[in-house]
């Protein structure tokens with residue numbers, strides 16, 4: 685395992701218990717950390733990025749103890765924060781050079797080479813002389829990835845990567861990331877957007893109110909929602925009642941009223957038919973039922 689997290693707790697000074705006894709093993713490859721707002725994703729990510737310390741517990745990262753060998757651990761970590769910012773006075777290539785220096789690349793020749801190569805691979809070479817604050821949202825994101833990858837990290841940690849990106853940039857971002865993940869590289873993707881996970885991760889965990897409620901593959905969590913998802917066409921007049929009683933995932937207006945997808949243990953409507961669950965259904969099912977399920981997957 686690339687990363688082994690044991691009995692991790694984070695209690696903020698105000699008493700907020702943001703992570704509760706987290707035990708998790710993360711293999712190489714793309715790993716998804718999925719959870720709603722306030723679940724504790726950023727708290728966990730900042731601990732894994734060695735920017736914040738847990739209240740108790742341990743993290744082993746590629747053989748380094750994250751708490752006792754912080755400096756060595758940091759040298760294998762690349763981090764793209766949720767609110768990635770940079771200094772407006774830097775041009776794109778200057779900023780990357782600065783990031784490379786920060787992550788311990790001391791040889792200026794090697795650094796220049798790495799910066800040049802990175803500018804090409806994220807498609808920012810043509811704007812290398814542009815000030816970073818004059819770039820589009822998508823370009824800034826790519827610069828964010830570039831600074832996280834510049835020192836060839838073993839662990840790439842990305843917090844809410846696609847927030848604010850249009851669909852095209854979103855796909856480009858995902859592809860960039862998956863290309864970056866060479867052999868034996870671990871990419872941790874924290875998100876509340878289900879679509880970010882399903883298309884790219886083979887293993888994932890679900891974090892809810894500071895607790896891990898699922899660990900396994902997207903397919904495994906989806907199979908847990910089998911028989912719990914329904915499709916029904918209901919009349920306008922019935923909609924309100926159903927919507928109050930059950931989690932309704934999608935609503936599509938049809939001539940007779942509404943076509944709904946509903947997550948429920950029991951049949952929610954006499955005309956409801958079973959529906960094949962997807963990751964979004966499974967996510968809602970787990971959150972609604974506060975389910976706890978451990979798999980070894």
Ligand SMILES: Nc1ncnc2c1ncn2[C@@H]1O[C@H](COP(=O)(O)OP(=O)(O)OP(=O)(O)O)[C@@H](O)[C@H]1O
Nearest residue numbers: 696698700702720721722723724725726727728876
């Ligand atoms: N510095 C802090 N001091 C006290 N409480 C905090 C602090 N940072 C976060 N919290 C609280 O801890 C909980 C988890 O927050 P965190 O930011 O880790 O969640 P998140 O899953 O990243 O949410 P989001 O999807 O909104 O980014 C929340 O209840 C939050 O209010």
Ligand SMILES: [Mg+2]
Nearest residue numbers: 725726727766
């Ligand atoms: Mg967050």
